[in-house]
Amino acid sequence: xxxxxxxxxxxxxxxxxxxxxxxxxxxxxxxxxxxxxxxxxxxxxxxxxxxxxxxxxxxxxxxxxxxxxxxxxxxxxxxxxxxxxxxxxxxxxxxxxxxxxxxxxxxxxxxxxxxxxxxxxxxxxxxxxxxxxxxxxxxxxxxxxx
Numbered sequence: 001x002x003x004x005x006x007x008x009x010x011x012x013x014x015x016x017x018x019x020x021x022x023x024x025x026x027x028x029x030x031x032x033x034x035x036x037x038x039x040x041x042x043x044x045x046x047x048x049x050x051x052x053x054x055x056x057x058x059x060x061x062x063x064x065x066x067x068x069x070x071x072x073x074x075x076x077x078x079x080x081x082x083x084x085x086x087x088x089x090x091x092x093x094x095x096x097x098x099x100x101x102x103x104x105x106x107x108x109x110x111x112x113x114x115x116x117x118x119x120x121x122x123x124x125x126x127x128x129x130x131x132x133x134x135x136x137x138x139x140x141x142x143x144x145x146x
Contacts, residue, residue, distance in 0.1 A: 001107055001110060003093070003096070005110075005114075006092070006096070006110060007078075007089060007093075009110050009113050009114050009117065010085075010088075010089060010092065010110075011078050011085070011089070012117055013113040013114070013116065013117055014113060014116070015085075017109065017110075017113050018085060018088040018089065018092065019088060020109075021088070021091075021092050021095075021106055021109070022087075022088040022091040022092060024102045025069070025091050025092070025094075025095045025100065025102060026091065028102070029069050029070070029095075029100070030069070030070070031067050031068070031069055031091055031094070032067060032068045032069075033065070033066075033067055033087075034066040034067060034068050034073065035064070035065060035066040036065065037063055037064070037065040037076075037083030037084075037086045037087050038063070038064065038065075038083075039061060039062070039063055039081055040061075040062055040064060041059040041060065041061060041062070042059065042060050042062050043056040043058075043059055043060075044056065044057045044058050044059070044060050045057070060079055061079065061080060061081060062077055062078060062079055062080070063077070063078060063080065063081055063082050063083050063085075063086040064076065064077040064086055065077075065083070065086040065087045065089070065090040066090055067087070067090040067091055067094050068094065069091075069094045069095065069098050069100070070098065072094055072097045072098040073094060073097065074089075074090040074091060074092070074093035074094025074095065074096075074097055075089075075090055075093055076088065076089025076090035076091075076092075076093060077089070
Protein backbone atom coordinates (compact mmCIF):
# COMPACT_ATOMS: atom_id res chain seq x y z
CA UNK A 1 0.00 0.00 0.00
CA UNK A 2 1.39 3.41 -0.97
CA UNK A 3 2.16 6.04 1.66
CA UNK A 4 -0.28 8.54 0.19
CA UNK A 5 -3.13 6.06 0.61
CA UNK A 6 -2.08 5.12 4.15
CA UNK A 7 -1.81 8.79 5.17
CA UNK A 8 -5.20 9.65 3.66
CA UNK A 9 -6.87 6.79 5.54
CA UNK A 10 -5.21 7.78 8.83
CA UNK A 11 -6.15 11.46 8.47
CA UNK A 12 -9.71 11.07 7.18
CA UNK A 13 -10.64 7.91 9.05
CA UNK A 14 -11.44 7.15 12.65
CA UNK A 15 -9.15 8.92 15.14
CA UNK A 16 -8.71 5.66 17.03
CA UNK A 17 -6.82 3.98 14.17
CA UNK A 18 -3.68 6.19 14.16
CA UNK A 19 -3.76 6.09 17.97
CA UNK A 20 -3.81 2.30 17.97
CA UNK A 21 -1.08 1.91 15.34
CA UNK A 22 1.24 4.46 16.97
CA UNK A 23 0.66 2.89 20.40
CA UNK A 24 1.77 -0.51 19.01
CA UNK A 25 5.12 1.06 18.10
CA UNK A 26 5.53 3.36 21.11
CA UNK A 27 5.08 0.43 23.53
CA UNK A 28 7.82 -1.66 21.89
CA UNK A 29 10.39 0.77 20.47
CA UNK A 30 12.31 3.86 21.48
CA UNK A 31 10.90 6.67 19.35
CA UNK A 32 12.98 9.86 19.34
CA UNK A 33 11.36 13.16 18.37
CA UNK A 34 13.63 14.83 15.83
CA UNK A 35 11.32 17.78 15.19
CA UNK A 36 8.42 18.29 17.59
CA UNK A 37 5.01 18.95 16.04
CA UNK A 38 4.86 22.55 14.89
CA UNK A 39 2.73 24.69 12.65
CA UNK A 40 3.98 26.20 9.43
CA UNK A 41 2.61 27.70 6.25
CA UNK A 42 2.88 25.99 2.88
CA UNK A 43 2.25 27.68 -0.48
CA UNK A 44 -0.49 26.00 -2.50
CA UNK A 45 0.29 25.71 -6.19
CA UNK A 46 -2.42 25.98 -8.83
CA UNK A 47 -2.50 26.27 -12.61
CA UNK A 48 -4.12 29.12 -14.50
CA UNK A 49 -6.91 27.68 -16.63
CA UNK A 50 -6.24 30.00 -19.58
CA UNK A 51 -2.46 30.28 -19.81
CA UNK A 52 -1.77 26.93 -18.11
CA UNK A 53 0.98 28.67 -16.13
CA UNK A 54 1.48 27.62 -12.50
CA UNK A 55 1.04 30.16 -9.72
CA UNK A 56 0.78 30.13 -5.93
CA UNK A 57 -2.85 30.44 -4.94
CA UNK A 58 -2.60 30.82 -1.16
CA UNK A 59 -0.88 29.64 1.99
CA UNK A 60 -2.18 26.68 3.97
CA UNK A 61 -1.61 26.08 7.69
CA UNK A 62 -0.06 22.65 8.28
CA UNK A 63 1.27 20.74 11.27
CA UNK A 64 4.42 18.71 10.73
CA UNK A 65 6.54 16.39 12.85
CA UNK A 66 9.62 14.21 12.38
CA UNK A 67 10.57 11.21 14.53
CA UNK A 68 13.23 8.53 14.42
CA UNK A 69 13.19 4.84 15.31
CA UNK A 70 16.73 3.47 15.57
CA UNK A 71 17.98 5.98 12.99
CA UNK A 72 15.08 5.55 10.55
CA UNK A 73 13.07 8.72 10.09
CA UNK A 74 9.33 9.16 9.83
CA UNK A 75 7.50 12.28 8.76
CA UNK A 76 3.95 13.40 9.47
CA UNK A 77 2.27 16.41 7.90
CA UNK A 78 -1.38 17.41 7.58
CA UNK A 79 -3.49 20.50 7.06
CA UNK A 80 -4.63 22.35 10.15
CA UNK A 81 -3.45 22.54 13.73
CA UNK A 82 -3.40 18.89 14.86
CA UNK A 83 -0.07 18.20 16.60
CA UNK A 84 -1.08 14.84 18.13
CA UNK A 85 -2.08 13.41 14.77
CA UNK A 86 1.07 14.75 13.07
CA UNK A 87 3.13 12.93 15.72
CA UNK A 88 1.20 9.67 15.24
CA UNK A 89 1.55 9.92 11.46
CA UNK A 90 5.30 10.35 11.87
CA UNK A 91 5.52 7.30 14.14
CA UNK A 92 3.54 5.16 11.66
CA UNK A 93 5.70 6.45 8.78
CA UNK A 94 8.91 5.61 10.66
CA UNK A 95 7.59 2.11 11.43
CA UNK A 96 6.87 1.52 7.74
CA UNK A 97 10.23 2.97 6.70
CA UNK A 98 11.98 0.73 9.24
CA UNK A 99 9.87 -2.24 8.03
CA UNK A 100 8.98 -3.21 11.56
CA UNK A 101 7.13 -6.54 11.94
CA UNK A 102 4.09 -4.80 13.47
CA UNK A 103 3.37 -3.10 10.15
CA UNK A 104 2.56 -6.40 8.42
CA UNK A 105 -0.74 -6.71 10.28
CA UNK A 106 -1.79 -3.12 9.66
CA UNK A 107 -2.92 -3.46 6.07
CA UNK A 108 -6.12 -5.32 7.00
CA UNK A 109 -7.01 -2.59 9.52
CA UNK A 110 -6.27 0.14 6.98
CA UNK A 111 -8.36 -1.55 4.29
CA UNK A 112 -11.28 -1.96 6.72
CA UNK A 113 -11.08 1.73 7.61
CA UNK A 114 -10.90 2.64 3.92
CA UNK A 115 -14.13 0.71 3.32
CA UNK A 116 -15.78 2.66 6.16
CA UNK A 117 -14.57 5.93 4.61
CA UNK A 118 -16.10 4.93 1.29
CA UNK A 119 -19.42 4.11 2.98
CA UNK A 120 -19.41 7.53 4.68
CA UNK A 121 -18.64 9.31 1.40
CA UNK A 122 -21.43 7.48 -0.40
CA UNK A 123 -23.86 8.37 2.39
CA UNK A 124 -22.83 12.05 2.16
CA UNK A 125 -23.23 11.91 -1.60
CA UNK A 126 -26.74 10.47 -1.23
CA UNK A 127 -27.69 13.25 1.18
CA UNK A 128 -26.30 15.87 -1.18
CA UNK A 129 -28.09 14.45 -4.21
CA UNK A 130 -31.36 14.38 -2.25
CA UNK A 131 -31.21 18.18 -2.00
CA UNK A 132 -30.38 18.70 -5.68
CA UNK A 133 -32.65 21.21 -7.40
CA UNK A 134 -33.37 21.15 -11.12
CA UNK A 135 -33.60 24.57 -12.66
CA UNK A 136 -35.58 25.10 -15.84
CA UNK A 137 -35.87 28.16 -17.96
CA UNK A 138 -39.32 29.42 -18.87
CA UNK A 139 -38.60 28.46 -22.47
CA UNK A 140 -37.92 24.83 -21.56
CA UNK A 141 -41.06 24.72 -19.45
CA UNK A 142 -43.13 26.30 -22.24
CA UNK A 143 -41.80 23.81 -24.82
CA UNK A 144 -42.90 20.86 -22.67
CA UNK A 145 -46.39 22.28 -22.27
CA UNK A 146 -47.04 22.13 -26.03
